[in-house]
Structures are given as structure tokens and as C-alpha cells.
Amino acid sequence: MIGLYVLGAMLLFGAFKILRGIYYIRKAKRLEAEVAALEGRTVASDSRTAAAKAEQKAREAAAVVALGFVAEEDLDTDNALPVPPERKAALDAVRAGDWEAGAAYVEACGTDWEERWQRVRALAEVAAEDDAWLLAWRAARPADPSAALVNADTGVLVAWNVRGSARASHTTQEQFRIFHELLAKAQEQAWEAQRLADPADPVPYMVEQSVSLGLGYPHEQYRRLWSQITKRDPKNLSAHTNAMQYWSQKWRGSHERALAFARECAAGAEPGELLSALPLIAYVEQELHESDLEPETFFKEPEVAAAVDAALVDLAAADPDDWRTVRLRHLLAWFLFWQDRDAEAVEQFRHIDGHIGAMPWYYWPKSRYVHARDWAVRVVTPGMEP
Amino acid sequence: MGASLRAVRALVLLAGFYLLGVILLAALVGIDFAVVTKLHGPVAFKIIIVSVVLAVPIVRGLFMLRTPKGEPPAGVTVTEAQEPVLWQTVREVAQQVGTRAPDEIVLIDEVNAAVAEDARLLGLRPGTRRLYLGLPLMTGLDEMQLRAVLAHEMGHYANFDTRLTPLIARGRAQLIRTIGHFHERADNKVAKERARQEKRDEKRLAKGKDAKGVDTAGQGATYRAMAKIYMAYGNFYMRATHTAGRRQELAADLASVRVAGRDSAASALRELNALDSAHGFYMSSYATLGVGAGLLPRPGEVFGGLRKLLDARAEELDGLRRDLSTEPVSPYDSHPPLAERVARIEALPDDGRAGQSARPALELLTDAGAALAALEQAVLTPEALGLRRMDWEDLVHESMTRYVGQGAQEIRETFAAEGAGPGLPALLDAVDADPAVRWRIADRFPKSEEAAAATGRTAREFARPVVRRALNQLVTVELTGRGQARWQLSWSDSAALHYPSEGFEEQLRLALDAVVADVPDTEPLRKLVLAP
Numbered sequence: 016m017i018g019l020y021v022l023g024a025m026l027l028f029g030a031f032k033i034l035r036g037i038y039y040i041r042k043a044k045r046l047e048a049e050v051a052a053l054e055g056r057t058v059a060s061d062s063r064t065a066a067a068k069a070e071q072k073a074r075e076a077a078a079v080v081a082l083g084f085v086a087e088e089d090l091d092t093d094n095a096l097p098v099p100p101e102r103k104a105a106l107d108a109v110r111a112g113d114w115e116a117g118a119a120y121v122e123a124c125g126t127d128w129e130e131r132w133q134r135v136r137a138l139a140e141v142a143a144e145d146d147a148w149l150l151a152w153r154a155a156r157p158a159d160p161s162a163a164l165v166n167a168d169t170g171v172l173v174a175w176n177v178r179g180s181a182r183a184s185h186t187t188q189e190q191f192r193i194f195h196e197l198l199a200k201a202q203e204q205a206w207e208a209q210r211l212a213d214p215a216d217p218v219p220y221m222v223e224q225s226v227s228l229g230l231g232y233p234h235e236q237y238r239r240l241w242s243q244i245t246k247r248d249p250k251n252l253s254a255h256t257n258a259m260q261y262w263s264q265k266w267r268g269s270h271e272r273a274l275a276f277a278r279e280c281a282a283g284a285e286p287g288e289l290l291s292a293l294p295l296i297a298y299v300e301q302e303l304h305e306s307d308l309e310p311e312t313f314f315k316e317p318e319v320a321a322a323v324d325a326a327l328v329d330l331a332a333a334d335p336d337d338w339r340t341v342r343l344r345h346l347l348a349w350f351l352f353w354q355d356r357d358a359e360a361v362e363q364f365r366h367i368d369g370h371i372g373a374m375p376w377y378y379w380p381k382s383r384y385v386h387a388r389d390w391a392v393r394v395v396t397p398g399m400e401p
Numbered sequence: 402m403g404a405s406l407r408a409v410r411a412l413v414l415l416a417g418f419y420l421l422g423v424i425l426l427a428a429l430v431g432i433d434f435a436v437v438t439k440l441h442g443p444v445a446f447k448i449i450i451v452s453v454v455l456a457v458p459i460v461r462g463l464f465m466l467r468t469p470k471g472e473p474p475a476g477v478t479v480t481e482a483q484e485p486v487l488w489q490t491v492r493e494v495a496q497q498v499g500t501r502a503p504d505e506i507v508l509i510d511e512v513n514a515a516v517a518e519d520a521r522l523l524g525l526r527p528g529t530r531r532l533y534l535g536l537p538l539m540t541g542l543d544e545m546q547l548r549a550v551l552a553h554e555m556g557h558y559a560n561f562d563t564r565l566t567p568l569i570a571r572g573r574a575q576l577i578r579t580i581g582h583f584h585e586r587a588d589n590k591v592a593k594e595r596a597r598q599e600k601r602d603e604k605r606l607a608k609g610k611d612a613k614g615v616d617t618a619g620q621g622a623t624y625r626a627m628a629k630i631y632m633a634y635g636n637f638y639m640r641a642t643h644t645a646g647r648r649q650e651l652a653a654d655l656a657s658v659r660v661a662g663r664d665s666a667a668s669a670l671r672e673l674n675a676l677d678s679a680h681g682f683y684m685s686s687y688a689t690l691g692v693g694a695g696l697l698p699r700p701g702e703v704f705g706g707l708r709k710l711l712d713a714r715a716e717e718l719d720g721l722r723r724d725l726s727t728e729p730v731s732p733y734d735s736h737p738p739l740a741e742r743v744a745r746i747e748a749l750p751d752d753g754r755a756g757q758s759a760r761p762a763l764e765l766l767t768d769a770g771a772a773l774a775a776l777e778q779a780v781l782t783p784e785a786l787g788l789r790r791m792d793w794e795d796l797v798h799e800s801m802t803r804y805v806g807q808g809a810q811e812i813r814e815t816f817a818a819e820g821a822g823p824g825l826p827a828l829l830d831a832v833d834a835d836p837a838v839r840w841r842i843a844d845r846f847p848k849s850e851e852a853a854a855a856t857g858r859t860a861r862e863f864a865r866p867v868v869r870r871a872l873n874q875l876v877t878v879e880l881t882g883r884g885q886a887r888w889q890l891s892w893s894d895s896a897a898l899h900y901p902s903e904g905f906e907e908q909l910r911l912a913l914d915a916v917v918a919d920v921p922d923t924e925p926l927r928k929l930v931l932a933p
Contacts, residue, residue, distance in 0.1 A: 144857035150919055169858070176859040179851060189849055193862055 078399065079389045085369040087385045095373035096341045102134070106141055114152035121161040128248045129339065132218050135161070139168035143176060163208035164219055170201030171225040178229075198229045217247035217254060224257040228266050237261055250288050252339050255280055256374070259293055263300045270304070273297045281325070286332035289339055294322040295346040299375045314353035323350045327359075341366065345373040352387045357394040364388045414638055421634055422459045425627070429456050455627060458582035473517070474533055475780045476509035477772070484772075487765045491532060494548055497660045498555040503532040508772060510704055510780045511535040512673065512680045516554045536776055539762040540707050541676040546669035547762035549661035556656030557649065587624035647737050654742055662754030667746045668722075674739055675721035676711075683710045686895075691800035697788040698796055701774035703781070706793065708763075713892030794889075797896050801888035802881050809878045812871045815845045825875050826931055829916070829923040836921045843867045861919075869917045876909065876930055905929075 080086045101120065108116030117138050124130040142149040142165060149169065152162045174197035178190055205226055208219035220243045227237055244254045262268035262276045277293035284290035298319055302308045313319065326347055333340050344363045351360035367373070368388065376384045393399040429452040436445045481488040487506065495502035503516065513535045519528035532554070539547060657666040687710060688703050698706055711718065725740040763769040778786065791799065816822035819842050821831035831838050843864030852863035877898060880886035889899040900906050912925035 143859065146858050146919075154920065173858050173862055176855065177851075177862055187849060187851060189863075190851055193866065196866075197862055 075393070076385070076389065079392050082392060082396065084364070084388065084392065087381060089369075090381050090384070091370045091372065092377070092381055093372045094370045095345065096338055096367075096370050102137055105134075106137060109138060109141055109148045110145070112148050112151070114148040114155070117148065117165075118152060118156075118159065118161055121165070126213075126215065128217050129251055129253055131216070132221055132251075132253050135164050135168055135218060135222075138165045139172055142166075142169040143172040158211055160208060160211040160213065160216070160219075163204065163211045164222060167201055167204035167208045167219070167222045168225070170197060170204050171222065171229070174198045174201055174229060194229065198226055202226045202230065215247055217244045217251060220244045220247070221251070221254050221257060224254065224261065228261060231267060232261075234267065237267070250284060250290065252289055252292070252342070255290060255293055256296060256342075259296045259300070263297075264304050265300070270297070270301045273300060284329075286329050287334065289329060289333055289337075289343050291322070291326040291329035292343045292346055295326060295343075295350060296374060298322065299346070299349070303375075303378060310353050314350055315355075319350070320354060323347065323354065342373060345371070346375065348391075349375050349387065352391050357391040360387075360391040361395050364391060410641070414641060418634065418638075421631070425459050425630070426456055455624075458586065458624075458627070461582060473531075474507070474509045474511065476507040476533065477775050477779045478505055478507050479772075484765075484767055486767070490544070490548065490765055491551060494551045494660055495555050498552055498656050500555055501530065503530040505529065505531045507531060507533050508776055509533050509535050510537065510776055512537045512541070512676045514538055514550050514554055516557060536704055536763075536773055537680045537707055538673075538676065539765070540705070541672055541679070541711055542669060542762045543665075543759040544762050544765060545661045545665035545757060545759040546672060547765070549657040549666040549669040550673075552657035552660035552666075553653045556653030584624070584628050587622075587628070590624065650737055651742070651745060654746055658746055658749060658752075662757060663746060663749050663752050664755045665757070665759070667743050670739060670743050670746070671722040671725065674725055675718040678721055679711060679714070679718055680707060683707045687892075690896075691791070691796045692785075692788065694800040694803040695788055696791050696796050696800055697785065698793055699790050700777060701770045702793065703773075703777050705770065705773040709793075709892045717893075797890040798881075798888040801896050802878075805874060805877055805881070809874050812874055815871070816842055816875075818845060825879050826927075828872070828875070829927060829931075832916060832921050833923055839868045839917060839921070840864050842871070846871070865917050869913050872916060873913055876913070876926070879930055 076087065105116050105120035121131065121134045121138065124134060138149075146169060149162070149165060152159065153166060156162055174194050177197060178194040179186060183191075202223065205219055205223040208222065212219045220240060223240055224244070227240060232240070241258060244251065248254065259273060259277060260266055262273040264270050264273070268276075274294065274297040277297040280293050281290045298314065302310055302313055326343060330340060330343055330347065333343075344366045348360050348363035348367060351357070351363060371377075371381060371384050433449050433452050436448045440448075479487070484506070491506060492502045513533070515533045516530060517533065518530045532551075538550070542550065654666065654670075657669070661669070683706065687706055688698065691697060697703060725738075725743055727738050727740045766772045813823045816828050816831075819831070819838055821828045821838050821842060840861060846867050848863070852860070855863050877886065880898075880900070881888070885901045887899045888896050890896060900909070908925070908929055912929050915922040915925050
């Protein structure tokens with residue numbers, strides 16, 4: 016009898032345990048479902064807020080575009096200014112294999128060395144991708160100085176393509192080895208171009224400037240190269256901006272050397288020769304390199320403000336049809352924006368808008384340009400909130 | 402601390418280990434007793450089961466009295482009749498240090514000298530003493546340096562160190578093993594639990610539910626706790642014996658200074674540092690270079706070639722002699738860092754024995770060549786002994802030719818797959834017919850991520866060195882096959898291809914460049930390599 020009671024009690028106890036278990040499992044499921052629902056609501060509300068913000072931003076951006084500025088997605092990040100139609104035609108022709116069109120295009124600018132440099136670089140960029148036409152050109156005219164120039168400049172570009180833009184720690188030994196081999200080859204090609212060139216032509220030496228960065232020319236060697244350039248074309252803007260890279264801290268110089276070089280060149284130039292861009296480049300590079308520099312304070316310092324004022328005077332004296340003024344305007348827009356001279360900044364933005372493949376914008380995603388431009392535009396436009 | 406005091410301490414420390422076991426067992430029994438008298442039913446039963454399970458490794462630790470016998474190093478035992486001078490030297494050193502000479506000398510294949518003694522009665526009574534002496538060690542030392550090393554080892558005998566060492570070692574081994582048992586059991590338990598939970602997850606997944614994941618934290622915690630008790634004692638044990646160990650090493654160093662002179666003692670230690678790496682490098686890059694091709698150097702040279710390497714790379718080795726490690730070998734090694742030992746010796750006053758002339762240590766042997774050859778028989782595997790023997794020069798040429806040929810086989814197949822093969826002439830014809838075949842060939846070789854992502858001329862620049870390397874390898878095979886080039890052994894550098902004439906290498910460089918140039922020219926290479 017007692018045995019039965021005990022058995023009954025055990026059964027009851029077991030049944031209780033099982034029922035309790037089932038109850039808890041159900042309760043847990045209910046709670047889980049509630050949690051999921053709550054999470055869903057949070058996500059929905061977050062996305063609503065995000066959507067509202069995005070809409071607000073889009074409205075603001077559209078308002079700026081409505082004032083005649085280019086929308087972010089339409090900005091051209093490859094060029095500093097619109098590509099002239101004859102250049103586009105020449106590049107299309109060589110891509111189709113017509114090297115003679117390329118040769119004629121380079122020859123057409125004669126002794127405008129700045130222009131010659133630009134045209135050579137444009138062709139080299141095409142050749143770095145596909146150089147069948149260049150090989151044909153070289154085969155047909157082995158002593159053509161322009162072909163030798165394009166060949167050398169292509170060598171530099173390809174070397175950099177192999178190297179990639181990652182930091183040294185993310186660059187493989189294979190990349191470094193080939194990079195250095197190609198640069199050494201490009202150096203010889205640059206020397207070959209120098210031998211073949213018109214003795215007055217500084218461009219083969221400007222190509223060697225690009226080689227000098229990667230090979231790390233010692234200062235003495237670089238100064239010799241620089242004198243080869245300046246005795247042929249003392250005020251060449253691109254040669255000067257190339258040299259600014261060499262003297263910058265990230266290559267073979269320092270902030271001090273870069274600024275000293277920039278000031279010396281700017282001081283030796285006449286208004287309108289646009290070399291006032293060099294100190295601005297020195298400041299951009301310094302601010303980029305020093306993480307503890309804040310642009311809103313650094314770019315407002317008296318010496319920077321003075322450099323900007325000098326650049327504005329230089330710009331005013333320059334030939335308005337000179338395309339090189341655009342390069343200075345790109346820099347000025349950036350500095351004027353930080354100096355809260357928004358009306359002057361907007362004037363520069365009006366000139367440069369649409370094509371932002373230029374210093375300083377090419378260091379960043381285009382949103383940075385759009386932010387600066389839109390900010391300045393909103394500040395100076397009545398009825399808009401900055 | 403005298404030798405007898407050290408013996409007492411070693412005994413006490415070992416006794417401490419047994420005492421620890423007994424105390425733990427007693428504690429478990431006490432708990433069980435309390436449980437049995439105060440509690441009844443399944444709970445009490447479970448507690449008793451747990452205590453029994455915990456007791457097992459303790460008991461095992463207690464009764465494993467014998468230290469595991471390490472495999473003695475393989476070698477050649479030499480009698481006094483066979484090597485009278487060596488024995489004489491060893492006896493002299495033993496006498497100078499003030500201890501009994503070893504009963505046996507075994508020549509081994511390491512950069513090492515060691516003494517061992519089968520001590521009896523917990524190390525209180527002497528047993529057979531054995532001196533293990535490495536021929537590679539003797540290869541690198543002169544007689545006085547060898548005497549210094551021997552005196553160091555004998556110095557341990559003189560201080561009864563070797564007789565006590567088994568005692569200390571036994572205590573240490575016991576502790577480590579007992580801790581190991583607990584960890585092993587804990588790990589087993591974790592593994593079982595993991596397996597169980599993984600099975601559960603699998604079932605859940607099979608039923609279409611989310612896996613809960615595996616969590617085994619807390620499993621085997623009791624075992625780990627027990628191991629911790631032993632580890633704490635182990636640390637105490639190590640600390641207590643370690644400083645004494647280091648003192649003994651320094652005392653042994655002083656013995657070697659007395660016997661061999663300050664400068665020989667110091668230079669012997671410096672030499673050891675260099676010899677160790679040199680021997681390792683020699684064995685992997687020279688002695689066994691031909692093994693993949695089924696070749697070994699001549700009898701006696703497998704270990705004997707080291708001398709040639711030491712002579713040829715004297716400058717490189719000087720660096721190793723100069724820069725000694727300041728790090729101890731391991732936390733359980735009683736040797737102080739080498740730099741410290743050498744510094745202590747070199748700080749001693751000049752004993753006027755600098756610059757004593759001494760013959761190479763190997764000359765202590767009746768016939769060093771025969772001893773080196775006999776050692777091979779004792780330590781090499783039967784497979785190794787079955788390999789073909791060759792002079793060094795031929796060995797290097799034959800094995801390099803074989804290896805390059807093996808690599809070239811794959812290259813030929815790759816070229817042939819693009820219709821450019823299998824031989825060099827067919828490849829050059831194919832390049833002449835269609836220069837782009839080179840880049841297609843390069844595509845068939847493994848590529849880095851960057852090379853794979855490259856396009857246009859950049860891709861070509863990645864491909865160019867690949868094709869050039871492969872081509873160079875085929876050229877090497879062609880030239881060695883024609884007997885025009887030969888792999889040259891160098892004791893101071895890696896093996897290099899020796900070309901038929903002065904300036905050939907430069908011509909070959911230009912010819913290879915011409916084949917992989919944008920506009921290829923195969924003529925120079927044909928003239929250079931394929932011309933009859």
C-alpha cells in the first residue's frame with residue numbers, strides 16, 4: 016500500500032515537473048517573440064530617422080545644384096578642368112591604334128612646354144593601359160623625341176601601377192622589386208628622351224622629376240636636375256608643382272624645405288605667373304601630414320592668410336584665358352572656405368565646379384569637395400541655412 | 402651550500418611532494434568520513450565517488466617513483482685502447498677538477514658534451530658515469546677549448562651535482578607528471594562535454610533550430626584546482642633548486658677556467674654559440690643537400706664537412722661568437738644566459754695563459770676520419786646509409802641538376818600547354834611566331850593577388866619576370882645537359898651555376914631580356930645557348 020502511495024506521489028511529482036517545464040518553454044517563446052517585435056520596431060524607427068535625414072540632405076544638395084552647381088554624382092574626378100575636344104579626339108585616335116594622331120597632337124603645341132608636358136602625360140596615361148600604338152610609334156620612328164618622352168613617362172606610370180598606392184607594409188616584395196626595376200628602366204628612358212630632345216625642351220627633365228621621387232634622388236642630384244629644367248623654362252608651373260612633391264616631407268624633403276622652396280619661387284615670380292600657388296601647396300601638404308593640425312585654425316594663421324592674399328593678387332594679374340589659373344583657383348577655394356571668406360570661396364567654386372581632379376581634392380573622396388562648396392554656397396545665399 | 406646540504410634539501414623537497422599527496426589524500430578521506438556520518442543517500446554517494454576519482458591521480462603520482470628513462474643518445478662507445486689520447490685527456494681533466502673519470506666515453510653527433518650517471522639509491526650512491534662527446538663539437542674546438550668544456554662537465558661531478566641531479570630531476574618529473582594527469586583528465590572531461598553539446602547542436606540543427614553553441618567553461622574545474630595546488634608547489638620547487646643550479650653552473654665554469662685558462666674557457670663558450678647554428682645550417686644545407694636526389698657525401702664527410710664550412714665562413718661566424726644571447730635558454734634551464742657566463746669569465750684577472758697554442762680537438766682521436774665514418778654507421782638510418790656516396794663537388798652538381806630538372810619539367814609542361822614546347826628551341830620558335838604567347842604562358846603560372854588584378858601594360862610587367870625566370874630555368878637545364886655549365890659548390894655561399902666562359906653570364910642576362918622585351922628578339926639566346 017505504501018509502495019503505491021509512493022509510486023503515486025512520484026508520478027504526480029513527475030507530471031508536475033513536466034507540466035512546469037512546458038509552461039516555462041512557452042513563456043520563453045512568448046518573451047522571445049516580444050523581444051523580436053521590439054527590435055523590429057527599433058530598426059524601423061532608426062531607418063525612418065535615417066531616411067528623414069537623407070531626405071533633408073538630398074533637399075539641401077538639390078538646392079545647391081539648383082543654383083547652377085554640379086551634382087555630386089556628376090563631378091569629374093579625373094581632370095582639373097574640362098578636357099579640350101582636340102585632346103579627346105587625339106586620345107580616342109591613339110586608342111584606336113592611330114599613333115600618328117597622337118604624334119601630331121604633341122607636336123602641335125610647339126614650344127609651349129607646359130602644354131607639351133600636359134599632352135605627353137595624357138598620352139602616357141592611355142599607354143599605361145594599352146601601349147600597342149606606342150610600340151608601333153616607336154618602331155616606326157625610333158628617334159622621335161615625343162615618342163621617347165611618352166615612352167619614359169608611361170614607364171613611370173606603370174611602375175606606380177605595379178607599386179600600387181597602399182602603404183609599404185601592405186605592398187609585397189614582388190611589387191617593390193618590379194617597381195624599382197621599372198623605375199630604373201624609366202630613368203634610362205628619360206635619359207634617352209633627353210638625348211633625343213630639342214635642347215631647349217625641359218619636358219624630358221620633368222619626366223625625370225617623377226622618376227626622382229620613386230628612386231629617392233639625393234638632394235644634390237635633384238638640384239642638378241632642377242637646374243636643367245629652370246635654365247630651359249624658369250617659370251614652368253608644373254615643373255614647380257612637381258618639385259614641391261620632391262621637397263615635401265612625404266618624399267625627400269621636409270615641411271620647412273618645402274615652404275622655403277615655395278616662398279623663394281613665389282618671391283622670384285611676377286604677378287600673373289601663378290607661382291603663388293606653391294606656398295598654398297606647402298600648407299596643404301603640411302596639414303595633410305600632421306594629424307594634430309586643425310585646418311580651421313592652421314589655415315587661419317596670419318602667414319597662411321597672407322599667402323592666400325598674395326595668391327589672389329597673382330590670380331587677378333594673370334591672363335584670364337590661361338587654363339593654369341584653374342589650378343590656383345582649386346587651391347584658393349579650399350583655403351577661402353576654411354578662412355570663412357565664403358563669398359570669395361564661392362567665386363572660385365563657380366570657376367572650378369564640375370572637374371575636381373586637382374590639388375587638393377584628389378586626396379579625398381568627392382564628398383569633401385561637395386561639403387566645402389555647399390557650405391560656402393549656403394552661407395552666401397540668402398534664405399539658406401549653412 | 403655544501404654538497405651534503407644540497408642533498409638534504411633535495412630530499413626534503415622530494416619528500417614534500419609525497420607529503421603533499423598524503424595530505425591531500427587525508428583531506429579527501431576526512432571529507433568522505435564526515436559525509437558518511439552526517440549525510441545519507443545519493444548525495445553522500447556522489448561526493449564519495451568524486452573524492453575517489455580525485456584520489457586516483459594523486460595515488461598515481463605517489464607511486465610513480467621511477468623517473469622515465471630518456472633514450473640515451475645514439476653514438477659510438479670508444480675504449481681506452483681505441484682512443485688512448487682522448488681517454489688520457491679526459492682523465493687529466495677529471496684529476497684536475499678533482500673527480501673520478503667517466504667509465505665510458507660515447508661519441509655522438511651533436512654540438513654538445515654531457516655527463517650522465519646511473520646513480521643508485523636515490524642518487525646517494527655512485528653508478529656508471531658516461532661522457533657523451535659530440536664530434537661536431539670537437540670539430541669546432543681546439544684542444545684547450547675542449548678541455549674547458551670537459552672541465553665544466555666534470556665540475557658537476559666534483560660537486561656531486563650529477564649524483565644529485567637524478568634526485569632533483571625525479572622530483573621535478575613527478576610534479577610535472579602529476580599536474581599533467583590532472584590537466585589531462587580535465588581536458589578529457591571538457592572534450593566529452595564538448596562532444597555532447599556538439600551532438601545536441603547537431604540535433605537541433607537537424608530539426609531546423611538554431612544551434613546553442615558550445616560552452617564548456619567550468620567543466621573539469623575540480624581537476625584544474627588540484628593541478629593548481631601541485632603547480633604552486635612546483636613553482637616553489639623550481640625556485641628552490643634553480644638558484645642553486647645556476648650557482649653550480651658558474652662554479653663549473655670556474656673549474657674550466659682553472660683547467661684550460663681564462664681565455665680558452667671564454668672562447669669555448671663563444672665558439673659553442675657559433676657552432677650550434679653553423680652545425681644546424683651545415684646539416685640542412687650541405688650534408689643533406691643531396692638526399693632528395695638519393696645522394697650523400699663520402700663516408701666520414703656527412704659530419705666531417707662541417708670543418709670546411711667553419712673555415713670558409715669564419716667571418717660570418719665571428720658575429721655569432723661576438724653577439725651572445727642574454728636570454729636564458731628556457732625558464733627551466735639551470736644554465737645562466739651565455740652572455741652572463743662569458744662576461745663573468747672574461748672579468749677574471751689575466752692568468753697569463755692567453756695565446757697558448759693548441760691543436761684541433763679532433764687530433765686527440767687516433768683517426769678522426771674513421772671516427773666520423775663510424776659515427777655515421779651508428780646514427781644514420783639504414784635508408785640513409787643506403788644512399789649513393791659522392792664527392793662534394795659532384796654531389797652538389799648532381800643534386801642541383803636533379804632539382805632544377807624536376808622544376809623544369811613542370812615549366813616545360815606549362816609551355817607545352819600553350820603550344821610552346823616542350824624544348825627550348827620550340828619555345829623560342831613559338832615566341833617568334835606570336836610574341837603574345839609569353840603573356841599567356843605567364844597566366845598559367847601561379848599569380849599574386851596584385852598581378853591577377855593588373856591590366857594592360859601593368860599586367861605585362863608583372864608577367865615579364867615570371868616568363869624570364871621560367872626561361873632561365875630551361876636554359877640552365879639545357880646548359881647543364883650539354884655539359885656547358887656546372888653547379889659549383891661553395892662553402893661560403895649558396896651553390897652557383899658556373900658558366901662556360903667569362904662574360905657569359907652578362908650575355909645571358911641580355912639575351913633573356915631580349916626574349917621577354919616588348920618586341921622580342923630570340924636570336925641572342927639561340928646563338929648563346931643552342932648553337933652547336
